[in-house]
Amino acid sequence: MTTVTDTQPQHSAPTVTREAIDRRMKLFNAVCAGVLLAFALLWLVPIAWTVDTALKPNAETTNPTWAIKDPTFASFRTLFAQGDIWNWYASSFIISTVTAAATVLTASMAAFALSRMRFRFRWVVFWFILIGIMIPQQVLIVAQFKEIAALHLLNTYWAVILPQIPLAIAVFIFKQFFDGVPRDLDEAARVDGAGFFRTYWRVVMPLSRPVVAAVAIFTFVWSWNNLLWPLLVLTNPKLMTIPVGLATVQGTYGIRYADTMAGAILGALPLVILFLFFQRRIVEGIAGTGLKG
Amino acid sequence: MTTTTAEDLTTTRPPTQSTLAVRGEHQPGHARPAVLLMAPFLILYVLFIIGPSLYMFVMSFFDTSLVQSGLGPFAGFRNFGDALGNPAFWASMWHTIWFTILTTPPLVVLAFVFALLADRVRRGRWFYRLAFFLPYILPSAVVALIWIWLYTPELGLLGRVVTALGFPEPSWLGNPNLAMWSIAVTTLWWTLGFNFVLYLAGLQDIPRDLYEAASIDGAGPWQQIRRITIPMLARTTSLVVVLQVIASLKVFDQMYIMTSGGPNFSTRPVLEYVYDVGFTDFRVGYAAAVSTLFFILVLAVSAVWVVLTRRQEQGF
């Protein structure tokens, strides 16, 4: 709602008060801007300090100043040389990409059926999936672990990917969106001889780009950041994802804060890039769906 | 409109019956393609969500071991009795709830205030969105590493600020009375951006003419906020609060990495208790019982929310 209104002259108060209020408003807005700027800068301090530390040589990190006497990328080189970080990147990329793609595909297909097709027990299926929204995955770790162990999938990427795919909330987000897509279009496609799958893939999905992007980005980020579950099922350091590796493996000894901070930066970098690319989509996605990891 | 028989997913046979049936009316040709479309999701859903939920419930009645296959000997309600009679269980439950109490109000109120301020700023809104939202997309492990460094005794930035102001440096993560607060501050920094964005979107939905009208009536900024903004954001607030409470109850990562639940278990949340008894002590039957109890807590919170929002909506 962005309606711009006129000043409604019949209610207009004496102009003097109006101006006074406007002045007060201006002052108030200026104060607001100042306070907000202060907090925003405060919020950026930890990140700035992280970057600052990572660019110092390890020995210089005990030095309390922001100034760096001898800036260096040595910590990043150390991490890349140690090798495991590449394996962690590979794990994280494969797991997050497959999870995001499979979640979008399976959830949107199911949502399409629920939104567009009239079959017996449709409401039963709908409620059956609704239950899933109420089940936090975290309480299932014990049972899922026993199951994945029985399937001999521990220490494979599939152990992380498979339980992450059936995300009930994604089905609802898709269904909500599909319900709002005009039916005349798929009706027309079906008159032209398209089957349900073609209608889904060629008509409805291309019209649903915003929601596809939102769900894909969110499942990607959520999967990338997931710690508890991959911590349990990926226990070999060569197979770990970035967060699990950073949280688990201790490196060499002595003062190595710069190395640790470089690791933190490398762990976050792909997501920061993703965020800078898709900032608006992500923010709109949150506002539109209330998705939370 | 035409009718169809046995519709196939891949064939492009002409449709022979309306696909736009009235809600609730079922059409015979839809069943098979519907099942095929839903199958991938439903199979994984049953296998990895519904199945484990039932399995967890069953397992909680057995002395199941992590390192042996099968359910193990039947235990009846003993696992539940053991958990309810165990101070360690109650302590971890309390830590989870205490964390939720510590984090929810500031995360809601500060996000609201920041969004309110940002809504009044004309220029550079992208910068504020970046500043507050960027931490939210960082992995918990990265956030924890950053804050461990900020909290490091002697060398950490925070301790230096405090000592520069002339106070003795507290042991941020080492003092059992302070550790949970330190973790709460970290969490505030990390997840505020999410609520901020929700509030910002809510604010943009408030019609501007309401403010115009109010200012014509002589209402100052405070009155506008009290009379217009806060009531208009009631729905957003209830969404933010419930998402926040549920997210806070599921806390694990920060404690696991920053304090391992210490010092002396003073920050161990219930999920870490499940992790400890299930995966360190191998007692997955008992861990399943604890999970079930925790699940009931989360469900209860959700139910309270449903009741509250119902009442709220009736009030409108």
Added chain:
Amino acid sequence: MNGPISRRTLFRGALAGIGAAALGGCSSPVGAGLANTPLDPGTVEYWNLFGGGDGVRMQQMQDGYRKANPNTPLQAVTLAWGNPYYTKLSLATVGAKPPNVAVSHLTRMKTLQEADLLQELHPEDLARHGMSAEMFNKRAWDAGLVNGKIYAIPLDTHPFVLFYNTKICGQAGLLDGAGNLKPIKGPDAFLDALTRVQKVTGQYGATHGINADTATPWRLFQTMYSQLGGQVLADNGTKVVLDDAKAKQVLDYLRTLTVEKKLMPGSIDYQGAIALFASGASGFHLNGEWEISTFQTAKMPFSMTLVPNIFGGQYAVQADSHTLILPRRGDQTRAQLDLSLGFIKSLLDQSMTWAEGGHVPAWLPFAQSDAYKKLTPQSNYAAAADAAVYDQPGWYSGSGSNFEIVMGSAIGGVEAGQLTPEAAITQIRSQLTALAGTPSPV
């Protein structure tokens, strides 16, 4: 944002990347992650839990192995000490991708074995690499046997020891002509020694970690309690046989030293206890021998000896051993086994490096050598290995376990003046009974 095209390209790029990675890496981690292929055969993957000075020394030993075996890649991983380490090790073994060789405390290895997570080691395989039973400290070796079968190779014994500041103890008149601590025997003699040291330091007689440290109070208690002949657990942890009278005697004594006479600070953490000793605020320090590196680095005048025989029974001291184990795995080949055993032998051969870090070597060819006898103060307490008392077995027992947490919290509570000895015994008994009554999950 450039709209759908860039996104699609991105998506395709990602898919292509995955495909290439999967094709390119059949025996790589990616291959293992996607197709469950074995991880890097022909390398030795080794997990340990050593931080601080131990970590530095272990790295030297790993480098020693690499130099001697340039063709065998060694991948060493250090994980956080205590429960997190054993959790990871168990989960990795259950998950069929464990390391080839891992460190385990002797007191934790029994539970791993009962959980069927360890490979049995056959004497003929060990013999191929020049190892046999009689070449190890008997107490450590025997403690590692399960039903007469071998599951662990002991690397060391690490007893609880007494550090003393030679300068302060000299001023207090506690040293003999050669500058060594005169033998202290009996509760009164130890109390007297601490009192005399306190007069010199003006602050404390001795320190040890108490706050947020459950292991050290337990080690001190167990040392004295065992000198009285006491046991805490029996029948593989299913019975609590705590002797209330003996436990009370020890706790009363600890209370006297801390709360009543203030000879030891009752509220101090592990690091603080070290710092007080290093700064000369106390003349004695009770801890594991591994802290030797810390005090050597501090360049202070100190030496180490056995914890005195305070209660006069047969000499006993709390200890544990680091052992090397081979987690069970399905894909064990003879060649891989030989690589693993060769690595273990290489660590034993470098016992000198390890002993410098304070640990009493279990490898007799070194422990009985002149080189070790000349190594002081390390050889001062070598006898502790033969009087070592290990935590009694039980699924919840061992270094860093729930058992030590229960015991240590109650004992620390007495030393801090928060619990009376009677209340501590009641607390211990109720918590241990609960654990003992829980069916073993292994």
